[in-house]
Amino acid sequence: MSLNRRITGILALSLVLSACGSGSGGDSGASSGGTSEKAEISYAIWDKNDQPGTLKIIEAFEKKNPTIKVKLEVTPWDQYWTKLQTAVTGGAAPDVFWMNPLNLRLYAKSGVILPVDESKIDLSGFPQPIVDSHRYEGKLYGTPRDLSVTGLWYNKELFDQAGVKYPTADWTWDDFRAAAQKLTIPDKKQYGFLSYRWDQGGFYNTIFQAGGYVISPDGKKSGYDDPNTIKGLEFWTDLIAKDKVSPSAQVMSDSDLLALFMSGKYAMAFGGSWFGALYKANTETGKKVDIAPLPKGPAKAATVMMGLSNVVWAKGKHQEQSAEFARFLATEEALKILSESGGASLPALPSARDAYYKSFPDYHLKEMVDASVPNGVPFPVSINTAKWLAVQDKLLPEAWAGTRPTADVAKEIATQMNEILAKE
Known part of the structure; x- marks a missing residue:
């Protein structure tokens, strides 16, 4: 799975989905619970690490609904969206499947998925940004599953060696920069920070912290030319070119963020809550790291959140049974099973997270999540998010490499992005 869980190779999907028609126009909340009609439905996910927990959830559901059988389909991330696109156009899509906010509006607008009857699902305990990220034109189209929050991962060993105190929830950008400078030792090729170019887990957070925005609330205007947005981007590029507390863009583009941080040569890196499972699996580095909330920006504290x-x-044959299953997946019972599975997924429902946190006793994940969620901001999206993400990903490397001023690159992104948004 890519770090920001975005789709690849799906820029033409809007045309494909439009050709599929508007679907049945029904409501996935048609059933009020339990049905006597026998049915077998399919459920598609992309992460094999979640397979054990998902099978237990399916088992619990089938005990409550003995006439419904659920067949699990696991497709790797790199193939998931292409396979789904083919299945949708061929009329053989899974009855229930994972969806992310980047693609939900496009699928909803094209009539591929059904809205959820909110009167038949308890959403009161879920973070509002996560719930809202799965709405389109006022209707909820997905039952919340998990939550990804970005925090500041740090190497305790390097902090101890430099005599620098660990990050706290009160840290500001200035505190962060001061620590990064003390933790940078050129002779040892040690850097205080990895200024890795990544939207969800990186520069989107600082854009909001600086008071900027990526896209207007109505989804019609780019925020890349806003002065505060540019300030949020320069937080990253300045760390490379001016402060020199981060390696060059070339070094970072030649290696994965996780691999670089686990090398033990970098003191801090922004990263997702789900990194905990990956660091824990690395017995050497995993014992040296911990996580704290992101430092506060000049405008506010903000953390980009996303959830599946x-x-x-x-167009499924068993919509009533599929709706029943989709609603069950968002219950406390199901999400507690997810929490107990020991995987990388942090349940979106707070009351279901205890077992998840206990799986990572060496990391302050709970403290980070509890401090970050109140400042949560949904991942920026429009109808066809992938089109302007492609522009963003094509142009921003020039700013990171220092070949063009960050402000100039940002303004060009805004121009092209506005042209795309005008056609949605």
């Missing part, structure tokens, strides 16, 4: 949801195919 479960959606129902609009």
Whole structure:
């Protein structure tokens, strides 16, 4: 799975989905619970690490609904969206499948998925940004599943060697920069920070912290030319070119963020809550690291949050049973099973997270999440997010490499992004 869980190779999906028609126009909340009709439905996910926990959830559901059988389909991330696109156009899509906020509006607008009857699901305990990220035109289209929050991972050993105190929830950008400078030792090729170019887990957070925005609330205007947005981007590029507390863009583009941080040569890096499972698996580095909330920006504290949801195919043969299953997946019972599975997924429901936190006793994940969620900001999206993400990803490397001023690159992104948004 890519770090920001974005789709690849799906820029033409809007045309493909439009050709699929508007679906049945029904509501995935048609059933009020339990049905006597026998049915077998399919459920598609992309992470094999979640397979054990998912099978236990399916088992619990089938005990409550003995007439419904659920067949699990696991497709690797790199193939998931292409396979789904083919299945949708061929009329053989999974009955229930994972969806992310980047693609939900496009699928909803094209009539591929059904809205959820909110009167038949308890959403009161879920973080509002996560719930809202799965809405389109006022309707909820996905039942919340998990939550990804970005925090500041740090190497305790390097902090101890430099005599620098560990990050706290009160840290500001200035505190962060001061620590990064003390933790940078050129002779040892040790850097205080990895200024890795990544939107969800990186520069989107600082854009909001600086008071900027990526896209307007109505989804019609780019925020890349806003002065505060540019300030949020320069937080990263300045760390490379001016402060020199981060390696060059070339070094970072030649290696994965996780691999670089686990090398033990970098004191701090922004990273997702789900990194905990990956660091824990690395017995050497895993014992040296911990996580704290992101430092506060000049405008506010802000953390970009994203979460997956479960959606129902609009042309499935067993919509009532599929809706029943999708709603069960968002219950406390199901999410507690997810929490107990020991995987990388942090349940979106706070009351279901205890077992997850206990799986990572060496990391302050709970403290980071509890401090970050109140400042949560949904991942920026429009109808066809992938089109302007492609522009962003094409142009920003020039700013990171220092070949063009960050402000100039940002303004060009805004121009092209506005042209795309005008056609949505």
